[in-house]
Amino acid sequence: MGSLPLFPEQASTIAPEVDHLLYYLLTVAVFFTLLIFGAIFYFAIRYRRRSERELPHVIHGGLTLEVLWSVIPFGLTMVMFSWGASIFFTESRPPADALQIYAVGKQWMWKLQHLEGQREINELHIPMGRAVRLTMTSEDVIHSFFVPAFRTKEDVVPGRYSTTWFQPTKPGKYHLFCAEYCGTNHSRMIGWIYVMEPRDYENWVSGGGPTGSLADEGGRLFESLACSNCHKPDGSGRCPNLVGLFGRIVQLSNGSTVVADEAYIRESILQPTAKIVAGYQPLMPTFQGLVTEEGVLELVEYIKSLGPKPGAPAGANVPVVVPHQQ
């Protein structure tokens, strides 16, 4: 019980923006609600039936009025659309320097991994004032990552990666909810986001994970799955060299190109023949069922950590994979 708040806390950079849009919408809504309620009350009383034999004059309508009450609301809604769309656009574009965190949803818990190696369940510690980017997937059904104080929500879908981001502005402890119905204990798939002062966060995170950073984990997996037998760092293997791969444009054997992002790397591990790099044979077996979603994330992070090599032009639009063997 306790006090009765009407608005949730504002704890991210986007939260006040969403609330400002809400105020605009509330103003419009309250205005039209009062207008309609007022008009009904006034007309109903002013023109109440005084005799059963009353016959009002016929009024068929008025084109001017029809145009007015179509055009004015339309104009108001277009403001709602563009304002909302611009917030949405910001929400969908994480800043490049954002802190990367991985999330895996499963019935009924959130598993969160920091690059440094810390793993948390149903808790997430993040620093204040820094943008945080979440890359998320699910091991079973669809979940949704929802932090009301940040005004952000994004579904977590099995078989693909989704992302969301936020920049906390206030230290504190905030609700994390699963917002997409996911089965029996859906309402218990909740947790807390701890926003810490940057210095506290540094202390918290510097301990590292019990087994080293996420990329280290990925590197060990890369060896134990024997990926390194074919993907050799000098390019001499039977499969493409992965050094500097992440973020580059890859030329495919069917003539098209693809950006090597998380989703592409995930697909290449689980469905290797879906996109074949130009100049290579479809030799790689699928790792579907052999590696968990968390393992895939570790591999992705390992591959990200491989490059780009120092000195290489960052983000250059050249195919990273040069076929020099057939």
Place this chain on the structure above:
Amino acid sequence: MASDAHGETLALREQFDSEEQQKDASTLGMWIFLITEIMFFGGMFLAYSVYRNFYPHVFAVASSSMNAIIGATNTGVLLCSSFTMVMAVRAAQLGQRKIIILFLVLTLILGIAFLGLKAYEWNVKFEEHHVPGPAFHLDGVDTQGPAQIFFSMYFAMTGLHALHMVVGVGILTWLIIATYKGRFTAGYMTPVDIAGLYWHFVDIIWIFLFPLLYLIDRHLG
């Protein structure tokens, strides 16, 4: 069945003022029903297109494993059956009862032939382990998942089409019996007419299914 209160052989139902109104209403009703059928199959065509776009390679390999000769034969069978159906409708317009029955029976035989070939084809799929499930295997692709999706779509789409054929065969049987009993004349042939519409529709659905499932991307496979 409605009694012939308004005429000797005409089955004018009481809610209508005239035979013309009744025929118009029935025909319009059938067309609207066919629109719902288009939406019904449309959902499946959409799902198929989405997945073909996701997995073009697997779909090409899977498509080329189909027996196009049976598919083409069945296409021919259905086209012929549409022709015989048209002839039956024409005979009904002219009030030639024996000829109506002849062409309806021919249509029925062709419909059953289609279903027979379809059953044979499905049986082969079982033997080849092309039926989605634990035993599924398709040669030439390394990820069996999307290949299973192709065959899931194949069975769902052809299965639903075959179900419509079975309904069509039922309607034809009923029409043949009713015609034999003399229900239809040159003045009242609406059931033959709208059954014809239905039959042509089921035929057209196949005309789309055949290239989508059997022919597209054969050269890629």
Place this chain on the structure above:
Amino acid sequence: MKSWLLTKDHKRIAVLYLATVTLFFFLGGAFATLIRVELLTPQGGLVSSETYNKLFTMHGVTMVFFFLIPSIPATLGNFFLPLMIGARDLAFPRINLLSWYLLVIGGLLALFAMLAGGVDTGWTFYTPYSTTYSNSWVIATALGIFVAGFSSILTGLNFIVTVHRMRAPGMTWFRMPLFVWSMYATSLIQVLGTPVLAVTLVLVFCERVFHIGIFDPALGGDPVLFQHLFWFYSHPAVYIMVLPGMGVISEVISVFSRKSVFGYAFVAFSSVAIAVLGFLVWGHHLFVSTQSVYAGMVFSFLSYFVAIPSAIKVFNWTATLYKGSISFATPMLYAFGFIGLFTIGGLTGLFVASLGIDVHVTDTYFVIAHFHYIMVGGTIMAYMAGMHYWWPKMTGRMYPEGWAKLSALVIFLGFNLTFFPQFILGYLGMPRRYHVYPDEFQVLHVLSTAGASVLAVGYLMPMIYFIWSLRYGALAPANPWGATGLEWKTASPPPVHNFDEAPVVTHEAYDYSTVMGEVIEVG
């Protein structure tokens, strides 16, 4: 009994439908009551989470597919559409009876699923939960909805053909009552949308029964594709539920202010516009479902287009009152309630159509409140307006006016107390479908439950006095309200073939000078 179960008379079939949907309404209401009682406390001691999840699923399935969708079209539409256009019956009476049986069979299947153990997927059946993970009676429920869907398709088909081919001489399209226009628009959606839901359920069914994989991410399938197919039907289905209500309101507002509906053509065409535009906006249910940013923007943009025809209707109804002769009979009170609640429901629709807000409020109680304002505040208020308005014609008896006015007031107040707090809950971040919830949301939940108990009383009252009136109500004259529609030009209740003398239409709808004797001109 046999004469009822084999009847081909649209009026009797409407009564069969009325009995059926009323049963389902009280069943769905019972589920709602349990949900609200459960939510009184944050830690949920009344039922287990499994049971709670089944309760909200069955509440949704029952109310949407077995009450709201058939409610107005299959009862009031079935009874009055032929009467209003001067026809002896629908074009296909036997198909009409068949569609009632289909609803009953579908309903029994769903009931069987509920009794056997229930279903826990939510009424939206999202994959892969519904196809792979749920351990409940998904198949029987989906089959029930599938069968009931064909009931809806056949009713729509019947209405379209009837409107096109069965109008009385002189009944041109622009002389048709607006209720007929709205039923026509509704039928278009039923015919075009329902098959897509049907095929989607077939695919879910196949996936569960035969273990084929269409939406299974383990095979590379796309669970979000299901959502697209589902909402392609289920968003227009919202308009299946609310358009008929809008039609009822147009009739009631006109009769009880004794004026032609302001901007008849605009109101008529806005029904058709809603039906058409409704098919273009399904993606606004998927703003956070990982669809592309640009798809989100397009769907948001298009969603605002649907808002305009709804706004046009509200303004036109309000303007109809201007310089009218306004009676406060019960149907009119319900109509006022409808306009008010629909306005709030519609305006909050603008919130959820706005991308920035929707990311925050989707899948929260804000959405629950929004659509209950449309479905309950809109559709059920309109249904009640229509039931009171046409009750004398259907039964030949008047209902008790005092009790009816009281029930209208109780329902209006109870409704607002139930659902208004849920807007605040939602913006605060309370997710929907939560069995247990953080303590800070309790006050608002208690308010909502208090409102629900008022609302329950409000709905029981008409049930009692309608049944009472069948026996003890005053005998109704042919035209107790001084209305202009053809349905009022025949006896109450109407004879089997509707009209003793085939009607010929010579005037536009809502010309009240034709039904009044000596008049006092006002306005």
